[in-house]
């Protein structure tokens with residue numbers, strides 16, 4: 001009988017479990033449909049998510065490279081995500097996070113909920129949220145009032161528009177660039193970004209995907225990626241072949257796992273799936289989209 005090490009092993013049983021239960025999330029299936037779905041099983045599965053709600057999301061500020069922790073609701077979202085992944089039968093071998101606390105804290109809460117705290121976690125600045133440059137710390141609704149909702153949408157969601165860069169006069173410049181976590185990156189501190197478009201995020205993330213994550217997938221490891229709204233969008237765009245024009249319409253909710261299935265060439269095998277209650281997920285996406293809209297006096301008084 002073939003023996004498998006932790007690095008090379010037979011296909012996981014949870015693939016079937018996940019598929020079976022997933023089917024109930026995406027509509028009823030007959031036995032034939034189920035069998036067909038299983039026979040079309042993708043070679044690699046990746047679970048990607050945007051961390052739970054961060055403290056600054058509540059204040060509607062561009063957080064980006066400022067290191068905020070999760071809000072109370074964000075912690076609940078992360079725990080619910082762990083519960084859900086456990087119910088679906090996922091067993092992770094490796095977790096990837098950014099070096100920002102909200103992404104790491106989300107991974108910890110998920111693993112705790114799953115009883116898989118022992119799983120190694122790899123953290124890299126390459127999974128950090130997009131660097132929002134001079135916009136960091138600003139309130140999105142105020143920005144919409146001053147610059148218009150369309151401009152804010154372009155700043156937030158376009159592929160190749162870069163916000164003005166951060167400089168030393170910015171209130172969060174020192175906090176970010178004197179932080180010890182950026183002294184041990186694979187690039188010199190002075191070469192770290194001062195502002196990024198989604199395209200820039202894609203370009204800094206891709207080497208990490210290719211060099212660190214793909215080899216682990218090919219060794220048979222099941223990976224979880226706890227990323228950010230825009231670093232997850234950049235990876236999703238890459239893995240699903242989403243066009244530059246289409247990506248502007250994609251907003252990710254917090255704390256919702258996305259199942260991505262890839263073929264042997266790391267090309268999309270199936271459309272990605274948001275795992276969970278689809279109505280609640282849509283409500284969460286709308287909430288994030290609305291952050292960039294002008295608020296009425298009533299909404300400001302009772303956000």
Ligand SMILES: O=C(OP(=O)(O)O)[C@H](O)COP(=O)(O)O
Nearest residue numbers: 054061062063064129156228229
């Ligand atoms: O820090 C941020 O994202 P994150 O909460 O996913 O880390 C950004 O401020 C997200 O802002 P956006 O949704 O306007 O792109």
